[in-house]
Amino acid sequence: MDFKRSDFPQGFVFGAATAAYQIEGHKFGGAGPTHWDTFAAGPGNVVRGEDGALACDHYHRFAEDLDLLKDAGMDAYRFSTSWARVMPDGRTPNPAGLDFYDRLVDAMLERGLQPFQTLYHWELPSALADQGGWMNRDTCKYFGDFTDVITDRIGDRIHAIATINEPWCISYLSHFLGHHAPGLKDIRAAARAMHHINLAHGEAMTRLRGKGMKNCGIVLNFDHTDPKDDTPEAAQAAATMDAINNRWFIEAVTKGTYPEEALAGLSPHMPAGWQDDMAQISQPIDFLGVNYYTRHKVTRDDSMVWPHVASEEGPGAKTQMGWEIYPDGLQSFLTRLSQDYVGDLPIFVTENGMAWDDHLVNGGVSDPERTQFINDHILATKRAIDAGANVQGFFYWSLLDNYEWAFGYEKRFGIIHVDFETLKRTPKASYHALKSAIAR
Numbered sequence: 001m002d003f004k005r006s007d008f009p010q011g012f013v014f015g016a017a018t019a020a021y022q023i024e025g026h027k028f029g030g031a032g033p034t035h036w037d038t039f040a041a042g043p044g045n046v047v048r049g050e051d052g053a054l055a056c057d058h059y060h061r062f063a064e065d066l067d068l069l070k071d072a073g074m075d076a077y078r079f080s081t082s083w084a085r086v087m088p089d090g091r092t093p094n095p096a097g098l099d100f101y102d103r104l105v106d107a108m109l110e111r112g113l114q115p116f117q118t119l120y121h122w123e124l125p126s127a128l129a130d131q132g133g134w135m136n137r138d139t140c141k142y143f144g145d146f147t148d149v150i151t152d153r154i155g156d157r158i159h160a161i162a163t164i165n166e167p168w169c170i171s172y173l174s175h176f177l178g179h180h181a182p183g184l185k186d187i188r189a190a191a192r193a194m195h196h197i198n199l200a201h202g203e204a205m206t207r208l209r210g211k212g213m214k215n216c217g218i219v220l221n222f223d224h225t226d227p228k229d230d231t232p233e234a235a236q237a238a239a240t241m242d243a244i245n246n247r248w249f250i251e252a253v254t255k256g257t258y259p260e261e262a263l264a265g266l267s268p269h270m271p272a273g274w275q276d277d278m279a280q281i282s283q284p285i286d287f288l289g290v291n292y293y294t295r296h297k298v299t300r301d302d303s304m305v306w307p308h309v310a311s312e313e314g315p316g317a318k319t320q321m322g323w324e325i326y327p328d329g330l331q332s333f334l335t336r337l338s339q340d341y342v343g344d345l346p347i348f349v350t351e352n353g354m355a356w357d358d359h360l361v362n363g364g365v366s367d368p369e370r371t372q373f374i375n376d377h378i379l380a381t382k383r384a385i386d387a388g389a390n391v392q393g394f395f396y397w398s399l400l401d402n403y404e405w406a407f408g409y410e411k412r413f414g415i416i417h418v419d420f421e422t423l424k425r426t427p428k429a430s431y432h433a434l435k436s437a438i439a440r
Contacts, residue, residue, distance in 0.1 A: 032088025
């Protein structure tokens with residue numbers, strides 16, 4: 001790779017990220033059912049109807065996985081705590097679930113890894129989904145209760161806490177586009193979920209601050225959106241999609257406002273009195289997590305429902321997901337977020353990675369495409385730092401091949417290959433290349 005650790009500021013954090021439902025094995029330890037279990041059981045929702053019941057069995061194999069992180073020279077591990085494991089019905093604590101996260105955090109510290117916790121990475125307990133899930137304002141209060149319970153147990157050993165991972169996916173992708181659980185295509189449901197997920201962040205921040213917790217923030221995903229051509233219609237479409245995909249969440253958190261281009265379609269469907277929640281939503285954060293994967297080209301299409309936009313991938317090389325590889329988009333977002341929204345607030349690249357059709361051959365996995373991808377995106381991060389963005393870390397997504405939501409076990413993002421029959425872990429060539437690059 002074309003960089004080394006010393007190219008980055010003192011204390012810059014290199015790590016890898018995972019999420020609970022995608023790796024742990026949800027059938028273990030008394031975890032409760034989630035809306036992802038029922039979504040996966042619906043026809044055509046998930047490749048082969050696969051779910052996270054076994055996943056990578058990280059529940060039993062976490063020591064091996066953390067050893068691989070340590071052996072790569074990583075500084076930190078970004079993990080998530082499953083609400084449905086900690087509180088199987090969304091309300092009642094599960095001692096076995098709390099004990100698991102106790103063991104997990106202690107094991108990180110034993111290996112010199114900084115624990116970067118995400119409170120919620122999509123596994124909503126089914127009991128709360130039955131009551132409307134993120135369309136129901138009460139879910140925000142229950143999320144605050146979950147925040148209390150898990151923080152009281154492990155908060156004394158956590159380096160950083162993110163409240164929510166990718167609220168756009170939880171709300172718009174899941175309630176308007178229908179691609180993720182609960183699989184709705186309903187603008188009213190989407191508008192309410194898009195507001196309530198922000199309110200849940202605010203509620204969690206209130207609970208964390210009440211406990212005196214430091215280093216608390218949120219993780220947002222960003223999609224670089226360009227006009228397809230030079231027409232005013234394409235420029236308008238790009239502005240609308242930027243408002244929905246990117247500005248809705250960062251402006252709520254940092255400015256206490258929603259962009260007018262998004263409210264143009266969503267306003268009639270917003271919950272009554274939503275404006276009164278914006279002060280809690282926009283209370284100060286200590287860091288911003290940035291997830292970035294790709295860009296899209298868009299134009300206006302009046303034959304479609306609001307937002308009247310036709311979208312396609314950019315023209316560059318594609319990953320196994322069909323996503324364009326566009327490192328300049330990461331540099332652009334890091335710079336833009338620093339200049340327009342957070343100033344000198346610490347920023348972490350909390351997810352960036354690519355899926356590839358990896359195969360184990362003669363005991364190893366050659367993935368030069370992923371090695372190049374990591375190299376180019378870390379260099380894009382370096383350019384943003386040089387331009388003044390206070391980026392303090394980079395987490396590759398993902399440590400392990402895992403359950404990739406609606407794509408089941410078909411798409412492999414890991415720097416470590418997982419044989420889903422035997423669960424054997426095999427570090428890929430990209431793992432070894434990154435290890436060499438960040439070696440002290």
